Amino acid sequence: MDRVSLELGSGGRTMRDFIARTVLPVLGNPRLRKLLDASHLPGGMAFTTDSYVVDPIFFPGGDIGTLAVNGTVNDLIVSGAVPRFLSLAFILEEGLGWASLERVLRSIRRASRQAGVEIATGDTKVVRRGQGDKIYINTSGIGRVVARPKASSARPGDKLIATGTLGEHSLAILLARGEFGLEAKVRSDCAPLNFLLPLWKTGAIWMRDVTRGGLATILSELAAEIPDSIVLEEEAIPLSRPVRAAAGLLGIDPLYLACEGRAVLLVRQGRAGQVLSVLRKHPLGRRAAVIGAVDGRVGRPGELILRTTAGGLRLLEPLTSELLPRIC
Amino acid sequence: MCLGIPVKIVELDASGELGKVDYLGTKVQTSFALLPGVGLGDWVIVHAGFAISRLDEEEARETLALLREIVENSGEPEETAGLP
Amino acid sequence: MDLLTDKKSTFALLRKIEALARGVPSPVRVMEVCGTHTMTVHRHGLKSLLREAGIEMISGPGCPVCITPNAFHEAAIELVTGREGLILATFGDMTRVPTRRGALRTAIPAPGSSVRIVYSPEEPLALAARESGREVVFFGAGFETTIPSIALMARKARRTGLRNFAVLSALWTIPPPLRAILESGEIRLSGFLYPGHVTAVIGLAPYAFIAREFGFPGAVAGFEPADVLLGIISVLEQIRSGRPAVANTYGRVVRPEGNPAARAVMDEILDPDDSRWRGLGLIPRSGLRLKRDYADYDAVRKYGLDLAVGAEDLPGCRCGEVLRGMSEPTNCRLFGRACTPDSPRGPCMVSFEGACFVLFKYRDVAHG
Numbered sequence: 001m002d003r004v005s006l007e008l009g010s011g012g013r014t015m016r017d018f019i020a021r022t023v024l025p026v027l028g029n030p031r032l033r034k035l036l037d038a039s040h041l042p043g044g045m046a047f048t049t050d051s052y053v054v055d056p057i058f059f060p061g062g063d064i065g066t067l068a069v070n071g072t073v074n075d076l077i078v079s080g081a082v083p084r085f086l087s088l089a090f091i092l093e094e095g096l097g098w099a100s101l102e103r104v105l106r107s108i109r110r111a112s113r114q115a116g117v118e119i120a121t122g123d124t125k126v127v128r129r130g131q132g133d134k135i136y137i138n139t140s141g142i143g144r145v146v147a148r149p150k151a152s153s154a155r156p157g158d159k160l161i162a163t164g165t166l167g168e169h170s171l172a173i174l175l176a177r178g179e180f181g182l183e184a185k186v187r188s189d190c191a192p193l194n195f196l197l198p199l200w201k202t203g204a205i206w207m208r209d210v211t212r213g214g215l216a217t218i219l220s221e222l223a224a225e226i227p228d229s230i231v232l233e234e235e236a237i238p239l240s241r242p243v244r245a246a247a248g249l250l251g252i253d254p255l256y257l258a259c260e261g262r263a264v265l266l267v268r269q270g271r272a273g274q275v276l277s278v279l280r281k282h283p284l285g286r287r288a289a290v291i292g293a294v295d296g297r298v299g300r301p302g303e304l305i306l307r308t309t310a311g312g313l314r315l316l317e318p319l320t321s322e323l324l325p326r327i328c
Numbered sequence: 329m330c331l332g333i334p335v336k337i338v339e340l341d342a343s344g345e346l347g348k349v350d351y352l353g354t355k356v357q358t359s360f361a362l363l364p365g366v367g368l369g370d371w372v373i374v375h376a377g378f379a380i381s382r383l384d385e386e387e388a389r390e391t392l393a394l395l396r397e398i399v400e401n402s403g404e405p406e407e408t409a410g411l412p
Numbered sequence: 413m414d415l416l417t418d419k420k421s422t423f424a425l426l427r428k429i430e431a432l433a434r435g436v437p438s439p440v441r442v443m444e445v446c447g448t449h450t451m452t453v454h455r456h457g458l459k460s461l462l463r464e465a466g467i468e469m470i471s472g473p474g475c476p477v478c479i480t481p482n483a484f485h486e487a488a489i490e491l492v493t494g495r496e497g498l499i500l501a502t503f504g505d506m507t508r509v510p511t512r513r514g515a516l517r518t519a520i521p522a523p524g525s526s527v528r529i530v531y532s533p534e535e536p537l538a539l540a541a542r543e544s545g546r547e548v549v550f551f552g553a554g555f556e557t558t559i560p561s562i563a564l565m566a567r568k569a570r571r572t573g574l575r576n577f578a579v580l581s582a583l584w585t586i587p588p589p590l591r592a593i594l595e596s597g598e599i600r601l602s603g604f605l606y607p608g609h610v611t612a613v614i615g616l617a618p619y620a621f622i623a624r625e626f627g628f629p630g631a632v633a634g635f636e637p638a639d640v641l642l643g644i645i646s647v648l649e650q651i652r653s654g655r656p657a658v659a660n661t662y663g664r665v666v667r668p669e670g671n672p673a674a675r676a677v678m679d680e681i682l683d684p685d686d687s688r689w690r691g692l693g694l695i696p697r698s699g700l701r702l703k704r705d706y707a708d709y710d711a712v713r714k715y716g717l718d719l720a721v722g723a724e725d726l727p728g729c730r731c732g733e734v735l736r737g738m739s740e741p742t743n744c745r746l747f748g749r750a751c752t753p754d755s756p757r758g759p760c761m762v763s764f765e766g767a768c769f770v771l772f773k774y775r776d777v778a779h780g
Contacts, residue, residue, distance in 0.1 A: 012754075013752075013754060014754050179531075180356070180531055181356055181357040181377075181531075181532075182354055182355070182356050183348075183354065183355040183356070184353065184354035184355070185353065235418075241352045241353050241354075242352070242353065242354055244352055245351045245352035245353065245354035246354065248331065248333040248351055248352070249331065249333070249335070249351055249354065249356055250331075251331060251764070298777065299777050303777070305777050306457070307457075308455070308456045308457045308637075309417050309418055309419065309456070310417055310418065310419055310421075310422045310456035310457065310458065310637035310638075311418075311419025311422045311423055311457075311461070312422070312456045312457020312458050312459075312460070312461050312637075313457045313460075313776075313777040314454065314455070314456075314457040314774050314775060314776060314777060315774075315775040315776070315777055317772070317773055317775070320752065320753040320754050320772075320773070331635075332448070332608070332634050332635030332636055332639070332665075334664075334665075359532075359534060359561070361561075361564055362560050362561065362564070362671065362673055362674040362677065363671065363673065363674075364673050373609065373612065373665050375557045375558065375561075375609055376531070376532050376533065376554075376557075376558050376561060377531065377532025377533070377534055377561070378532070378533075378560070378561040378564075380557060380560075380609060380612055380613055380671055380674060381609070381612040381613075381665045381666070381667075381671060383664055383665060384663065384664050384665070384667075385664075387663035387664040388664035390663070391416075391642070391661075391663070391664055392415055392416075394642075395415040395416070395421050395424075395425075395638055395642075396415065398421070398424045398425060398428060399415070399420050399421055399424040401424075402423070402424035402427050402428065
């Protein structure tokens with residue numbers, strides 16, 4: 001590869017290879033090498049950053065502003081930190097409508113209040129028409145550490161819990177782009193995950209928000225870090241009707257679709273029931289479900305395995321190439 | 329890619345050639361130019377935007393009955409183990 | 413319809429398959445001739461369950477993207493890089509097939525030209541109507557499932573007098589390569605799983621020679637896990653009874669006569685043609701091309717393309733053998749190393765229905 005391709009940004013294998021082979025040899029330090037969603041800093045602080053380039057900027061269930069707040073906030077939460085402060089940097093394309101910008105700002109205000117974070121600093125740059133696409137946002141976040149996630153302490157029997165149905169965000173974006181000629185009532189799941197914070201005290205040993213690359217990609221990364229395999233039960237994975245419909249009509253695999261308000265939790269076997277009942281009491285956790293477990297018998301260490309509805313077993317790979325609908 | 333899911337015709341224009349099918353509440357535009365004579369409420373199989381076959385409900389019931397018989401005769405337990 | 417997908421059915425059907433397989437000479441090797449069957453088998457983890465039940469599944473030439481020789485892909489690249497103001501519309505995975513000239517999606521189009529991904533053959537036609545100042549070429553590959561809709565678009569273009577639309581067609585028919593595979597005798601097979609939706613269009617008659625001339629079993633099957641297993645049961649029953657047939661285990665979708673309207677469209681607009689398949693070579697009357705009346709809409713004639721040259725695969729790629737069922741993808745030295753879905757070296761690693769892609773993505777787990 002001698003040029004950057006779109007695949008590099010898809011959150012899959014290509015991106016991980018890029019970080020491992022290109023970024024870390026130049027910039028690697030012990031903290032960065034952990035490749036966490038947020039880094040824990042001295043003084044009990046956690047720090048994270050993310051850029052948002054979604055197209056279109058407005059979509060059912062949110063916009064680039066809600067995404068820019070929630071995405072960064074959620075990275076802090078799943079890293080064991082209470083979100084406190086955000087920075088906010090805009091890169092605007094010359095000619096962007098003022099009304100759009102104001103609408104995004106109002107979304108940012110609403111989302112940051114909901115997530116309990118303060119916008120503490122910011123920046124604005126404008127690029128010539130065509131050198132950017134309407135609006136790009138970068139947010140960095142600082143949070144107070146309340147827990148240290150520890151994937152490596154996972155042991156057979158530990159349960160994986162999804163906090164809700166998967167894939168609505170990706171699908172809402174695809175539909176908002178008018179692709180496939182599909183009509184469905186689907187809204188992005190974009191939301192802050194603050195309601196997960198108390199669970200760090202009641203049995204959660206690891207969390208990840210299910211973003212780019214989807215469930216299969218983030219759990220293959222978890223599987224690679226632990227001494228056992230992970231087995232997912234296909235029939236237990238919560239999916240909404242529109243996502244099941246898109247899977248059936250387009251052949252899209254929901255295990256690789258992104259969310260912006262869902263997470264997966266790893267909990268001790270004995271705590272799973274309790275965690276589940278806490279989650280289900282929250283409006284964002286009503287469809288929470290145990291979707292699998294760390295397994296000491298099936299497969300080899302480091303493998304992520306799906307027990308299919310049909311009863312077969314297969315390995316799940318991280319996202320490889322970009323999602324194109326299948327057609328022959 | 330052949331999608332094996334039967335979908336239901338929920339919209340049909342006057343020519344009978346263009347319309348929409350529904351699956352789990354999601355609608356998708358479909359051409360019926362290769363399947364003349366279909367009507368609203370019919371179940372069809374769609375390939376790359378074109379309906380290519382009508383679902384025969386009698387045959388579908390027979391396949392399910394056959395499967396039920398095979399399952400019953402196999403001695404497989406009614407509920408196989410899911411999550412504990 | 414849960415019975416078609418749940419594990420109760422799977423295990424009951426596997427038990428039946430295991431019992432039937434015991435009574436026939438092993439190994440029992442069933443070739444599926446449809447990329448979606450390949451997907452069903454792997455995506456649901458059936459490959460190893462079937463192996464334990466005594467059945468070896470072999471993938472055949474069931475992926476249209478895969479069997480289309482590189483000459484077509486190179487011609488498409490030539491068009492979009494060499495001609496100004498041309499939109500080359502095609503299905504997504506077609507843009508990723510690697511050739512000696514690169515792949516369509518990395519090709520740098522001539523000024524005013526572009527590559528456009530479409531999901532249905534209707535889109536390029538609509539595009540041509542909208543973009544009257546540009547030429548639109550639809551690069552469509554497909555079997556009998558997609559062919560009628562592509563043919564329909566050529567007819568519609570001619571009827572509406574649309575002059576800026578043409579089809580670079582890579583249209584393949586399923587029965588001739590099955591004959592080629594049986595005649596070559598390269599590979600010992602026990603039966604075919606016929607593609608459900610191709611058969612929904614062409615009906616059962618085109619396979620009759622397989623049972624009659626070759627005494628070879630086969631069954632039309634659907635795409636849910638239980639459908640595939642029912643098809644395999646039918647093949648086993650034919651072997652045991654010594655009565656090879658063209659069985660239809662997908663009666664809810666497939667009529668014995670197929671889809672007469674779709675067949676009529678194909679007959680009206682297309683002629684059979686001796687065609688070259690990747691891996692299988694030249695097979696008499698195995699492809700279809702637009703009739704002479706449609707010469708203005710045939711990209712090969714319209715732009716004077718030469719599909720006889722540049723048909724070589726990239727060095728080391730064994731897609732050809734994979735497509736003939738001669739080699740498992742894992743026997744290829746490139747598989748999973750130099751050749752992955754991110755950087756494919758051959759079409760079988762590109763297409764969602766390609767045997768290499770499916771095997772890479774849906775790897776088996778050893779049962780423990």
